[in-house]
Amino acid sequence: MRIMYINNSGGGFADYMNIEEDTSIAKLFKQKMPHEEAANYLIRVNRQPVPQDYILKENDRVTITPTKIDGA
Amino acid sequence: MKKYKTHVRAANMLLEALGELKQEKLQKIKQKLEDFSCKCSDVPKYSRKYNMAISRCWHKAAEKIRSRMSRDLNDFSHQLEQFKNSIDTDQMKLPKLGDVVAELVQIEDELGEIKFDFKARTISIITETIALEGITFGSFEIRLYLYEIKKLTFQSPYKIVALDPNPAGSNCDVTHPHVSDENLCEGDGFIPIRKAIQQGRLSDFFTIIVQILQTYNPDSPYVSLSDWEGTSCYDCGYTVSGDDCYYCEECERDYCSSCSTYCQICDTTVCLGCSYECPSCNKPVCEHCADVCTECNEQLCKDCLNDEGLCNNCQEQRKEQEDEELKEEPTTAAETKPEIQSDSVGQTRISA
Incomplete structure:
Protein backbone atom coordinates (compact mmCIF):
# COMPACT_ATOMS: atom_id res chain seq x y z
CA MET A 1 0.00 0.00 0.00
CA ARG A 2 1.36 3.39 -0.97
CA ILE A 3 1.29 6.47 1.23
CA MET A 4 2.85 9.92 1.07
CA TYR A 5 5.37 10.30 3.92
CA ILE A 6 6.78 13.69 4.91
CA ASN A 7 9.35 13.92 7.68
CA ASN A 8 10.22 17.50 8.56
CA SER A 9 13.27 16.57 10.62
CA GLY A 10 16.79 15.90 9.37
CA GLY A 11 16.92 15.84 5.59
CA GLY A 12 13.23 16.72 5.20
CA PHE A 13 12.23 13.50 3.44
CA ALA A 14 9.03 13.86 1.41
CA ASP A 15 8.05 11.10 -0.99
CA TYR A 16 5.76 8.17 -1.57
CA MET A 17 6.54 4.93 0.21
CA ASN A 18 5.05 1.48 0.50
CA ILE A 19 3.80 0.11 3.79
CA GLU A 20 2.05 -3.08 4.89
CA GLU A 21 -1.73 -3.21 5.11
CA ASP A 22 -3.23 -2.47 8.55
CA THR A 23 -0.29 -0.37 9.67
CA SER A 24 -1.27 2.04 12.41
CA ILE A 25 0.21 5.52 12.58
CA ALA A 26 1.91 4.55 15.88
CA LYS A 27 3.53 1.55 14.19
CA LEU A 28 4.72 3.65 11.26
CA PHE A 29 6.22 6.19 13.65
CA LYS A 30 8.01 3.41 15.55
CA GLN A 31 9.36 1.98 12.29
CA LYS A 32 10.55 5.29 10.95
CA MET A 33 11.80 6.87 14.17
CA PRO A 34 12.60 3.99 16.54
CA HIS A 35 14.55 6.12 19.01
CA GLU A 36 12.09 8.99 19.26
CA GLU A 37 9.09 9.78 21.44
CA ALA A 38 5.86 10.41 19.55
CA ALA A 39 5.02 13.11 22.10
CA ASN A 40 7.85 15.23 20.71
CA TYR A 41 6.30 15.36 17.24
CA LEU A 42 3.28 16.86 15.54
CA ILE A 43 1.81 13.95 13.59
CA ARG A 44 -0.81 14.63 10.97
CA VAL A 45 -2.60 12.34 8.55
CA ASN A 46 -4.26 14.12 5.65
CA ARG A 47 -3.54 17.42 7.48
CA GLN A 48 -5.45 16.34 10.59
CA PRO A 49 -4.31 15.03 13.97
CA VAL A 50 -5.30 11.37 14.42
CA PRO A 51 -5.33 8.92 17.34
CA GLN A 52 -2.32 6.62 17.56
CA ASP A 53 -4.36 3.54 16.58
CA TYR A 54 -5.45 5.14 13.32
CA ILE A 55 -4.97 2.60 10.52
CA LEU A 56 -3.34 4.09 7.48
CA LYS A 57 -5.09 3.85 4.15
CA GLU A 58 -3.93 3.95 0.55
CA ASN A 59 -2.74 7.44 -0.50
CA ASP A 60 -2.84 8.83 3.04
CA ARG A 61 -0.58 11.82 3.55
CA VAL A 62 1.46 11.50 6.75
CA THR A 63 3.39 14.49 8.09
CA ILE A 64 5.76 14.31 11.03
CA THR A 65 7.21 17.58 12.40
CA PRO A 66 9.36 17.87 15.54
CA THR A 67 7.97 20.16 18.23
CA LYS A 68 11.51 21.31 19.02
CA ILE A 69 13.88 22.28 16.23
CA ASP A 70 17.25 23.75 17.14
CA GLY A 71 18.11 27.00 15.46
CA ALA A 72 21.74 28.04 15.31
CA MET B 1 -14.98 28.05 -3.44
CA ASP B 90 17.58 19.37 -8.27
CA GLN B 91 14.48 17.62 -9.58
CA MET B 92 11.49 19.74 -8.80
CA LYS B 93 7.85 18.85 -9.27
CA LEU B 94 5.37 21.70 -8.96
CA PRO B 95 2.45 21.03 -6.59
CA LYS B 96 -1.16 21.14 -7.73
CA LEU B 97 -3.23 24.26 -7.16
CA GLY B 98 -5.67 22.35 -4.94
CA ASP B 99 -2.83 21.11 -2.72
CA VAL B 100 -1.48 24.64 -2.22
CA VAL B 101 -4.95 25.94 -1.33
CA ALA B 102 -5.29 23.05 1.16
CA GLU B 103 -1.93 24.11 2.66
CA LEU B 104 -3.20 27.67 3.14
CA VAL B 105 -6.40 26.45 4.76
CA GLN B 106 -4.37 24.20 7.07
CA ILE B 107 -2.23 27.18 8.11
CA GLU B 108 -5.36 29.06 9.16
CA ASP B 109 -6.66 26.04 11.05
CA GLU B 110 -3.43 25.44 12.96
CA LEU B 111 -1.52 28.69 13.14
CA GLY B 112 -4.19 31.37 12.96
CA GLU B 113 -4.94 34.10 10.49
CA ILE B 114 -2.95 34.25 7.29
CA LYS B 115 -2.15 37.60 5.69
CA PHE B 116 -1.87 38.05 1.93
CA ASP B 117 -0.31 41.15 0.43
CA PHE B 118 -0.82 40.74 -3.29
CA LYS B 119 0.90 44.00 -4.16
CA ALA B 120 4.05 43.17 -2.21
CA ARG B 121 3.67 39.46 -3.09
CA THR B 122 3.96 38.27 0.50
CA ILE B 123 2.21 35.65 2.62
CA SER B 124 2.53 36.07 6.40
CA ILE B 125 1.36 34.67 9.66
CA ILE B 126 1.72 36.09 13.15
CA THR B 127 2.92 33.79 15.91
CA GLU B 128 1.66 33.75 19.45
CA THR B 129 3.87 35.44 22.02
CA ILE B 130 7.19 33.59 22.17
CA ALA B 131 8.80 33.12 25.58
CA LEU B 132 11.90 31.06 26.34
CA GLU B 133 13.06 30.26 29.88
CA GLY B 134 11.06 33.12 31.34
CA ILE B 135 12.11 35.77 28.83
CA THR B 136 9.36 37.08 26.57
CA PHE B 137 10.17 38.13 23.02
CA GLY B 138 6.67 39.12 21.93
CA SER B 139 5.03 37.83 18.78
CA PHE B 140 6.68 37.63 15.37
CA GLU B 141 5.45 38.01 11.86
CA ILE B 142 6.83 35.31 9.55
CA ARG B 143 6.74 36.99 6.17
CA LEU B 144 7.38 34.95 3.04
CA TYR B 145 8.40 37.01 0.00
CA LEU B 146 7.16 35.09 -3.02
CA TYR B 147 9.34 37.00 -5.47
CA GLU B 148 12.44 35.92 -3.50
CA ILE B 149 11.65 32.20 -3.78
CA LYS B 150 13.58 31.97 -7.04
CA LYS B 151 16.76 32.76 -5.04
CA LEU B 152 16.05 29.95 -2.55
CA THR B 153 19.39 28.27 -3.29
CA PHE B 154 21.35 31.32 -2.20
CA GLN B 155 19.19 33.12 0.38
CA SER B 156 16.16 32.79 2.60
CA PRO B 157 13.04 34.26 1.00
CA TYR B 158 11.44 35.19 4.32
CA LYS B 159 11.90 37.54 7.27
CA ILE B 160 11.09 37.19 10.95
CA VAL B 161 9.74 40.54 12.09
CA ALA B 162 9.40 41.16 15.83
CA LEU B 163 6.10 42.93 16.48
CA ASP B 164 6.65 43.78 20.17
CA PRO B 165 10.42 43.54 20.23
CA ASN B 166 12.39 42.80 23.36
CA PRO B 167 15.87 42.90 21.82
CA ALA B 168 19.04 41.76 23.53
CA GLY B 169 20.63 44.46 25.67
CA SER B 170 23.92 44.02 23.86
CA ASN B 171 22.53 44.12 20.31
CA CYS B 172 19.25 45.72 19.30
CA ASP B 173 19.19 43.78 16.01
CA VAL B 174 18.85 40.49 17.89
CA THR B 175 15.16 40.08 18.68
CA HIS B 176 15.30 36.36 19.52
CA PRO B 177 18.29 34.15 20.43
CA HIS B 178 18.19 32.79 16.85
CA VAL B 179 17.02 35.88 14.96
CA SER B 180 19.30 38.72 13.95
CA ASP B 181 18.41 41.55 11.62
CA GLU B 182 15.11 39.77 10.86
CA ASN B 183 16.97 36.68 9.62
CA LEU B 184 16.47 33.32 11.29
CA CYS B 185 19.51 31.14 11.81
CA GLU B 186 17.74 27.93 10.84
CA GLY B 187 20.16 25.32 12.23
CA ASP B 188 18.50 21.90 11.96
CA GLY B 189 15.61 23.45 10.07
CA PHE B 190 17.74 24.50 7.07
CA ILE B 191 16.98 21.59 4.73
CA PRO B 192 13.37 20.91 5.80
CA ILE B 193 12.51 24.62 5.33
CA ARG B 194 13.92 24.65 1.80
CA LYS B 195 12.23 21.40 0.86
CA ALA B 196 8.90 22.61 2.24
CA ILE B 197 9.05 25.85 0.22
CA GLN B 198 10.21 24.08 -2.92
CA GLN B 199 7.34 21.59 -2.71
CA GLY B 200 4.76 24.26 -1.90
CA ARG B 201 4.16 22.85 1.59
CA LEU B 202 3.60 26.23 3.19
CA SER B 203 1.92 24.77 6.26
CA ASP B 204 5.08 22.77 7.01
CA PHE B 205 7.23 25.82 6.23
CA PHE B 206 5.44 28.05 8.76
CA THR B 207 5.18 25.23 11.33
CA ILE B 208 8.93 24.49 11.19
CA ILE B 209 9.75 28.16 11.71
CA VAL B 210 7.34 28.44 14.65
CA GLN B 211 8.96 25.36 16.22
CA ILE B 212 12.44 26.88 15.79
CA LEU B 213 11.24 30.12 17.41
CA GLN B 214 9.82 28.11 20.31
CA THR B 215 13.11 26.24 20.85
CA TYR B 216 16.23 27.57 22.49
CA ASN B 217 19.54 26.05 21.43
CA PRO B 218 22.09 27.15 24.06
CA ASP B 219 24.99 25.97 21.90
CA SER B 220 24.82 28.66 19.25
CA PRO B 221 22.50 31.61 19.91
CA TYR B 222 23.29 35.11 18.65
CA VAL B 223 22.91 36.23 22.26
CA SER B 224 22.41 33.66 25.02
CA LEU B 225 19.42 33.96 27.32
CA SER B 226 21.69 34.40 30.34
CA ASP B 227 23.14 37.53 28.69
CA TRP B 228 19.85 38.81 27.26
CA GLU B 229 19.31 41.63 29.72
CA GLY B 230 22.99 42.56 29.84
CA THR B 231 24.98 45.19 28.02
CA SER B 232 27.85 44.55 25.69
CA CYS B 233 31.19 46.17 26.53
CA TYR B 234 31.98 48.60 23.72
CA ASP B 235 35.64 47.63 23.85
CA CYS B 236 35.87 43.85 24.28
CA GLY B 237 32.26 42.87 23.50
CA TYR B 238 31.84 40.95 26.75
CA THR B 239 28.25 41.06 28.00
CA VAL B 240 27.80 42.40 31.50
CA SER B 241 24.80 42.80 33.74
CA GLY B 242 23.58 46.26 34.67
CA ASP B 243 25.51 46.33 37.98
CA ASP B 244 28.81 45.47 36.32
CA CYS B 245 28.43 47.94 33.50
CA TYR B 246 30.41 51.22 33.60
CA TYR B 247 29.51 54.28 31.60
CA CYS B 248 32.39 56.36 30.29
CA GLU B 249 31.50 60.00 30.78
CA GLU B 250 33.97 61.07 28.12
CA CYS B 251 32.96 58.94 25.11
CA GLU B 252 29.49 58.15 26.52
CA ARG B 253 29.64 54.36 25.98
CA ASP B 254 29.25 51.29 28.19
CA TYR B 255 32.21 49.21 29.30
CA CYS B 256 32.94 46.19 31.47
CA SER B 257 35.05 46.52 34.61
CA SER B 258 38.20 45.34 32.79
CA CYS B 259 37.88 48.00 30.13
CA SER B 260 37.08 50.93 32.44
CA THR B 261 38.67 52.81 35.32
CA TYR B 262 38.08 56.04 37.21
CA CYS B 263 39.95 59.31 37.40
CA GLN B 264 41.91 59.33 40.66
CA ILE B 265 41.61 63.08 40.95
CA CYS B 266 37.93 63.80 40.23
CA ASP B 267 36.50 60.23 40.55
CA THR B 268 34.86 60.34 37.10
CA THR B 269 34.35 56.92 35.44
CA VAL B 270 36.21 56.66 32.17
CA CYS B 271 37.13 53.88 29.74
CA LEU B 272 40.75 52.90 29.24
CA GLY B 273 40.78 54.72 25.91
CA CYS B 274 39.66 58.00 27.49
CA SER B 275 41.87 57.71 30.58
CA TYR B 276 45.46 58.88 30.75
CA GLU B 277 48.14 57.36 32.95
CA CYS B 278 50.35 60.06 34.43
CA PRO B 279 53.97 59.10 33.66
CA SER B 280 55.09 60.62 36.93
CA CYS B 281 52.76 59.03 39.51
CA ASN B 282 51.15 56.32 37.26
CA LYS B 283 47.67 57.33 38.35
CA PRO B 284 44.89 57.05 35.75
CA VAL B 285 43.15 60.37 35.23
CA CYS B 286 40.54 61.81 32.88
CA GLU B 287 41.53 64.28 30.20
CA HIS B 288 40.21 67.19 32.28
CA CYS B 289 42.58 66.33 35.12
CA ALA B 290 45.65 66.14 32.89
CA ASP B 291 47.65 69.07 31.58
CA VAL B 292 50.98 69.77 29.96
CA CYS B 293 54.01 71.15 31.75
CA THR B 294 54.56 74.76 30.66
CA GLU B 295 58.29 74.10 30.42
CA CYS B 296 58.81 70.62 28.86
CA ASN B 297 55.29 70.13 27.41
CA GLU B 298 54.97 66.65 28.90
CA GLN B 299 51.40 65.65 29.80
CA LEU B 300 50.91 64.90 33.48
CA CYS B 301 48.10 64.76 35.99
CA LYS B 302 47.26 68.04 37.67
CA ASP B 303 48.58 66.68 41.01
CA CYS B 304 52.02 66.44 39.47
CA LEU B 305 52.09 70.04 38.27
CA ASN B 306 52.64 73.02 40.58
CA ASP B 307 50.72 76.29 40.56
CA GLU B 308 52.89 77.62 37.77
CA GLY B 309 52.12 74.48 35.69
CA LEU B 310 55.59 72.99 36.09
CA CYS B 311 56.32 69.28 36.53
CA ASN B 312 58.66 68.05 39.29
CA ASN B 313 61.62 67.70 36.92
CA CYS B 314 61.23 71.18 35.57
CA GLN B 315 60.71 72.55 39.07
CA GLU B 316 63.96 70.88 40.20
CA GLN B 317 65.81 72.04 37.13
CA ARG B 318 64.60 75.57 37.69
CA LYS B 319 65.63 75.41 41.34
CA GLU B 320 69.07 74.11 40.47
CA GLN B 321 69.44 76.83 37.91
CA GLU B 322 68.44 79.48 40.41
CA ASP B 323 70.83 78.05 43.01
CA GLU B 324 73.64 78.06 40.50
CA GLU B 325 72.89 81.63 39.60
CA LEU B 326 72.97 82.59 43.26
CA LYS B 327 76.33 80.91 43.75
CA GLU B 328 77.79 82.57 40.71
CA GLU B 329 76.60 86.06 41.69
CA PRO B 330 79.57 87.23 44.02
CA THR B 331 82.39 86.46 41.57
CA THR B 332 80.71 87.92 38.63
CA ALA B 333 79.76 91.01 40.59
CA ALA B 334 83.45 91.73 41.27
CA GLU B 335 84.25 91.49 37.62
CA THR B 336 81.45 93.58 36.33
CA LYS B 337 80.72 96.11 39.00
CA PRO B 338 83.68 98.46 38.43
CA GLU B 339 81.95 99.82 35.43
CA ILE B 340 79.10 101.18 37.53
CA GLN B 341 80.66 102.72 40.57
CA SER B 342 78.87 104.29 43.47
CA ASP B 343 79.66 107.74 44.48
CA SER B 344 83.09 108.25 46.08
CA VAL B 345 84.43 104.82 45.07
CA GLY B 346 87.96 105.17 43.76
CA GLN B 347 88.09 108.89 44.52
CA THR B 348 90.87 110.39 46.57
CA ARG B 349 89.92 112.69 49.30
CA ILE B 350 91.61 116.04 48.80
CA SER B 351 91.71 118.43 51.57
CA ALA B 352 90.54 121.88 50.83
Missing part, protein backbone atom coordinates in the same frame (compact mmCIF):
# COMPACT_ATOMS: atom_id res chain seq x y z
CA LYS B 2 -15.86 31.77 -3.27
CA LYS B 3 -14.75 31.66 0.36
CA TYR B 4 -11.28 30.65 -0.76
CA LYS B 5 -10.96 33.18 -3.58
CA THR B 6 -8.00 34.93 -1.95
CA HIS B 7 -6.42 31.57 -1.14
CA VAL B 8 -6.64 30.53 -4.78
CA ARG B 9 -5.11 33.83 -5.85
CA ALA B 10 -2.27 33.42 -3.34
CA ALA B 11 -1.81 29.78 -4.37
CA ASN B 12 -1.49 30.86 -8.01
CA MET B 13 1.12 33.45 -7.01
CA LEU B 14 3.06 30.80 -5.13
CA LEU B 15 2.90 28.45 -8.12
CA GLU B 16 4.19 31.27 -10.30
CA ALA B 17 7.07 31.85 -7.86
CA LEU B 18 7.85 28.13 -7.78
CA GLY B 19 7.84 28.17 -11.58
CA GLU B 20 10.51 30.90 -11.45
CA LEU B 21 12.53 28.78 -9.02
CA LYS B 22 12.24 25.80 -11.34
CA GLN B 23 13.41 27.96 -14.23
CA GLU B 24 16.42 29.09 -12.16
CA LYS B 25 17.29 25.49 -11.35
CA LEU B 26 16.99 24.42 -14.98
CA GLN B 27 19.17 27.38 -15.98
CA LYS B 28 21.77 26.24 -13.46
CA ILE B 29 21.77 22.74 -14.95
CA LYS B 30 22.08 24.28 -18.41
CA GLN B 31 25.20 26.12 -17.26
CA LYS B 32 26.66 22.97 -15.74
CA LEU B 33 25.89 21.03 -18.90
CA GLU B 34 27.73 23.63 -20.97
CA ASP B 35 30.75 23.47 -18.63
CA PHE B 36 30.71 19.70 -18.80
CA SER B 37 30.43 19.71 -22.57
CA CYS B 38 33.38 22.13 -22.77
CA LYS B 39 35.41 19.77 -20.62
CA CYS B 40 34.52 16.86 -22.89
CA SER B 41 35.74 18.78 -25.92
CA ASP B 42 39.30 18.56 -24.53
CA VAL B 43 39.41 14.80 -25.24
CA PRO B 44 39.66 15.00 -29.07
CA LYS B 45 42.39 17.66 -28.69
CA TYR B 46 44.45 15.33 -26.48
CA SER B 47 43.79 12.43 -28.84
CA ARG B 48 45.07 14.38 -31.86
CA LYS B 49 48.18 15.63 -30.06
CA TYR B 50 48.94 12.22 -28.58
CA ASN B 51 48.59 10.47 -31.96
CA MET B 52 50.94 12.98 -33.54
CA ALA B 53 53.54 12.54 -30.79
CA ILE B 54 53.43 8.74 -31.10
CA SER B 55 53.60 8.72 -34.89
CA ARG B 56 56.67 10.96 -34.82
CA CYS B 57 58.30 9.09 -31.95
CA TRP B 58 58.25 12.17 -29.71
CA HIS B 59 58.26 10.10 -26.57
CA LYS B 60 58.89 12.99 -24.21
CA ALA B 61 55.94 14.92 -25.64
CA ALA B 62 53.75 11.79 -25.49
CA GLU B 63 54.62 11.32 -21.79
CA LYS B 64 53.82 14.96 -21.08
CA ILE B 65 50.41 14.68 -22.77
CA ARG B 66 49.75 11.46 -20.86
CA SER B 67 50.44 13.05 -17.45
CA ARG B 68 48.30 16.06 -18.36
CA MET B 69 45.45 13.75 -19.39
CA SER B 70 45.81 11.84 -16.11
CA ARG B 71 45.49 15.05 -14.11
CA ASP B 72 42.54 16.27 -16.18
CA LEU B 73 40.78 12.92 -15.85
CA ASN B 74 40.87 13.26 -12.06
CA ASP B 75 39.14 16.65 -12.37
CA PHE B 76 36.80 15.22 -14.96
CA SER B 77 35.59 12.37 -12.73
CA HIS B 78 34.99 14.83 -9.88
CA GLN B 79 33.03 17.15 -12.17
CA LEU B 80 31.09 14.24 -13.60
CA GLU B 81 30.03 13.16 -10.12
CA GLN B 82 29.00 16.71 -9.17
CA PHE B 83 27.10 17.14 -12.40
CA LYS B 84 25.20 13.89 -11.84
CA ASN B 85 24.41 14.86 -8.24
CA SER B 86 23.00 18.23 -9.24
CA ILE B 87 20.87 16.65 -11.98
CA ASP B 88 19.52 14.02 -9.56
CA THR B 89 18.89 16.27 -6.55
